[in-house]
Amino acid sequence: MLKDVIMPQLGAEMTAGRIAEWKxxxxxxxxxxxxxxxxxxxxxxxxxxxxxxxxxxxxxxxxEEVPVAVPIGILCESKEELKSxxxxxxxxxLIKPKTETPSPExxxxxxxxxxxxxxxxxxxxxxxxxxxxxxxxxxxxxxxKRDILRSIEGRKVTTSPRIREKEIVSFSSSxxxxxxxxxxxxxxxxxxDRLYGSLQQMAQFSDMxxxxxxxxxxxxxxxxxxxxxxxxxxxxxDILIKVVATILKQMPIMNSSILDEEIHVWNQINIGMAVxxxxxxxxxxxxxxxxxxxxEIHYLLEDLIDRARNHRINADDVKGGTFTISNFGSYGTxxxxxxxxxPQVALLGIGLIxxxxxxxxxxxxxxxxxxxxxxxxxxxxxGAVGSQFINRMRKFLANPSVLCTV
Amino acid sequence: MKSLNFRWAINEALREEMERDERVFIAGExxxxxxxxxxxxKGLWEKFGEQRVKDTPLxxxxxxxxxxxxxxxxxxxxxxxxxxxxITIAMDQICNQAAKMRYLYGGKISLPLVIRTLxxxxxxxxxxxSQSLESWFIHTPGLKVVMPSTPYDAKGLLKSAxxxxxxxIFLEHKGLLRIKGDVPEEEFLIPxxxxxxxxxxxxxxxxxxxxxxxxxxxxxxxxxxxxIELEVIDPRTLSPLDKETILNSVRKTNHLIIAHEGTKPCGxxxxxxxxxxxxxxxxxDAPIKRLASPFMPIPFxxxxxxxxxxxxxxxxxxxxxxx
Numbered sequence: 001m002l003k004d005v006i007m008p009q010l011g012a013e014m015t016a017g018r019i020a021e022w023k024x025x026x027x028x029x030x031x032x033x034x035x036x037x038x039x040x041x042x043x044x045x046x047x048x049x050x051x052x053x054x055x056x057x058x059x060x061x062x063x064e065e066v067p068v069a070v071p072i073g074i075l076c077e078s079k080e081e082l083k084s085x086x087x088x089x090x091x092x093x094l095i096k097p098k099t100e101t102p103s104p105e106x107x108x109x110x111x112x113x114x115x116x117x118x119x120x121x122x123x124x125x126x127x128x129x130x131x132x133x134x135x136x137x138x139x140x141x142x143x144x145k146r147d148i149l150r151s152i153e154g155r156k157v158t159t160s161p162r163i164r165e166k167e168i169v170s171f172s173s174s175x176x177x178x179x180x181x182x183x184x185x186x187x188x189x190x191x192x193d194r195l196y197g198s199l200q201q202m203a204q205f206s207d208m209x210x211x212x213x214x215x216x217x218x219x220x221x222x223x224x225x226x227x228x229x230x231x232x233x234x235x236x237x238d239i240l241i242k243v244v245a246t247i248l249k250q251m252p253i254m255n256s257s258i259l260d261e262e263i264h265v266w267n268q269i270n271i272g273m274a275v276x277x278x279x280x281x282x283x284x285x286x287x288x289x290x291x292x293x294x295x296e297i298h299y300l301l302e303d304l305i306d307r308a309r310n311h312r313i314n315a316d317d318v319k320g321g322t323f324t325i326s327n328f329g330s331y332g333t334x335x336x337x338x339x340x341x342x343p344q345v346a347l348l349g350i351g352l353i354x355x356x357x358x359x360x361x362x363x364x365x366x367x368x369x370x371x372x373x374x375x376x377x378x379x380x381x382x383g384a385v386g387s388q389f390i391n392r393m394r395k396f397l398a399n400p401s402v403l404c405t406v
Numbered sequence: 407m408k409s410l411n412f413r414w415a416i417n418e419a420l421r422e423e424m425e426r427d428e429r430v431f432i433a434g435e436x437x438x439x440x441x442x443x444x445x446x447x448k449g450l451w452e453k454f455g456e457q458r459v460k461d462t463p464l465x466x467x468x469x470x471x472x473x474x475x476x477x478x479x480x481x482x483x484x485x486x487x488x489x490x491x492x493i494t495i496a497m498d499q500i501c502n503q504a505a506k507m508r509y510l511y512g513g514k515i516s517l518p519l520v521i522r523t524l525x526x527x528x529x530x531x532x533x534x535x536s537q538s539l540e541s542w543f544i545h546t547p548g549l550k551v552v553m554p555s556t557p558y559d560a561k562g563l564l565k566s567a568x569x570x571x572x573x574x575i576f577l578e579h580k581g582l583l584r585i586k587g588d589v590p591e592e593e594f595l596i597p598x599x600x601x602x603x604x605x606x607x608x609x610x611x612x613x614x615x616x617x618x619x620x621x622x623x624x625x626x627x628x629x630x631x632x633x634i635e636l637e638v639i640d641p642r643t644l645s646p647l648d649k650e651t652i653l654n655s656v657r658k659t660n661h662l663i664i665a666h667e668g669t670k671p672c673g674x675x676x677x678x679x680x681x682x683x684x685x686x687x688x689x690x691d692a693p694i695k696r697l698a699s700p701f702m703p704i705p706f707x708x709x710x711x712x713x714x715x716x717x718x719x720x721x722x723x724x725x726x727x728x729x
Contacts (some may be wrong), residue, residue: 139729177609190446
């Protein structure tokens with residue numbers, strides 16, 4: 001028995017709706033009342049519960065709009081029912097309305113196993129594309145690589161309502177030959193959505209400059225000489241986290257978020273440290289960094305980075321951050337325009353630390369200089385506030401011994 | 407770099423190897439005083455004398471027999487079969503004797519001989535003077551088969567063939583003798599068993615041999631104007647075949663065409679198709695296409711011009727598999 005899933009009328013004035021996301025895949029089993037699809041109008045987004053149980057056959061794809069009461073999917077009692085439904089659809093598409101003796105090509109095309117190139121078959125396997133849903137555009141209806149790639153492209157779904165997918169300009173294959181199509185998924189997709197959303201939601205600007213860190217380098221060198229006694233090799237990152245945490249205690253507005261038209265100033269100072277992995281960026285968090293000693297910060301950070309690189313990081317390690325530091329200086333980069341990690345309001349980029357000539361008391365001396373790029377959300381933080389933050393950093397880094405008082 | 411034509415590249419290779427190693431000698435019909443029917447050995451008889459540049463009787467069997475015996479005795483003969491079509495007379499000497507002796511004697515002797523022969527169309531000289539018979543020798547274990555397409559490849563490969571301790575069939579396309587190409591001034595060798603990517607591309611791979619390498623390159627230029635980038639591979643050594651270069655290319659382009667002059671059945675095209683189907687099936691987004699001469703004896707006279715695959719044949723084939 002087949003059961004239709006139809007586009008519901010979600011309001012008295014609604015005449016049509018759009019598919020936002022299929023929560024269940026083609027061919028997947030759906031329970032009655034399980035959320036099967038999300039539909040949307042210009043006003044609302046609505047989760048549709050399945051009217052029955054069965055194997056799902058999708059009729060209308062994502063982003064397509066249909067009038068109210070039109071079937072958007074069909075639930076089949078059994079896999080056999082699903083298969084014959086699909087075969088019937090395909091046959092209806094291929095057999096011409098006028099009765100003609102089918103040519104050998106047509107006969108070949110109507111057999112139940114689709115003709116498919118070895119490469120396309122391999123790609124379909126790798127990307128979990130159901131061949132039954134793919135239309136072949138090669139000779140005699142053969143499914144070839146571009147058909148699989150088109151099928152993967154068509155799977156893109158919208159995420160949160162705040163991030164609307166703009167119309168994607170696609171190159172038609174007769175004008176430009178596509179070299180490769182990589183589906184956005186997993187960590188890459190999360191990064192793509194978050195950072196795009198970040199720039200859309202905030203008014204971001206960056207303050208860039210140099211800080212004299214000669215004294216901090218000397219300070220750290222002294223700590224390294226005492227490595228045996230301390231029990232660890234303290235890194236510059238450890239010191240920076242402590243410095244930033246201390247300043248955030250003094251300047252709580254930099255440790256906030258905008259939520260529902262209000263600035264929420266956070267009680268805890270949780271500093272995230274950006275770590276670059278092959279598959280993308282990840283930001284493990286040191287919670288309540290202001291309450292921890294540099295040594296404690298060192299051990300926590302070391303453990304987090306190690307687990308991040310070995311893919312043993314868990315959800316708690318990356319949540320709750322209120323401020324982020326990104327040290328891209330180790331790659332040789334001096335300045336950048338780092339993008340804030342929402343819903344935070346600032347991100348401190350640390351650039352290259354190197355020996356440089358400085359003018360002190362009318363003399364040219366050799367010292368250590370650290371580039372920085374501080375990106376802030378102008379909705380909450382003005383330039384002057386950012387400058388204050390940096391000036392406090394300068395003070396700490398020029399006089400690292402102050403750290404033993406905090 | 408200097409500009410050299412194909413026949414002089416071969417001449418120089420022979421001269422240099424004979425200067426380097428006194429065990430190397432040349433034998434064949436009219437190779438001595440006449441300088442070879444195509445002028446390839448010109449000047450060598452004058453320089454090295456009758457003992458090292460021998461004119462033989464009109465007997466292909468004897469020519470190869472001489473090579474086998476001399477090689478077994480420690481010489482490094484480079485003998486010539488004037489037209490590959492006549493090699494049939496020496497098949498036993500080549501395939502039963504030369505190819506197998508090293509194995510039959512348990513490795514006690516090796517036969518470092520080279521059989522040079524002129525093959526292919528270009529003279530409109532008919533069915534007994536134009537054939538491409540490399541398939542028979544690729545099929546025989548114990549023989550190496552080399553087919554250069556440029557003066558550079560010809561010189562470097564012939565020198566390597568002469569220094570190789572195995573029997574090598576060195577195939578010279580008579581239609582290529584006049585073509586010119588850049589060749590280094592200093593000595594150089596090209597290893598056997600290594601293919602050459604003559605042109606990189608990303609849309610389709612064409613593996614071509616002999617004169618058809620140039621046809622494929624011409625087709626590639628035309629296709630480039632339509633935005634189709636062809637990758638052209640010249641295997642250079644047909645046996646042992648550089649499978650890896652071909653498979654890597656098909657992995658990249660997903661489309662394969664093979665163009666050769668011999669007939670299709672059991673040709674080098676058939677061999678390459680089988681290798682790719684066995685070891686690279688998942689790379690293919692379309693069927694493999696072979697372009698070859700029609701399955702018929704080669705006609706005498708101008709009809710020969712219609713026989714061999716041309717640039718347009720390659721262009722059409724590429725467009726078809728890219729559909």
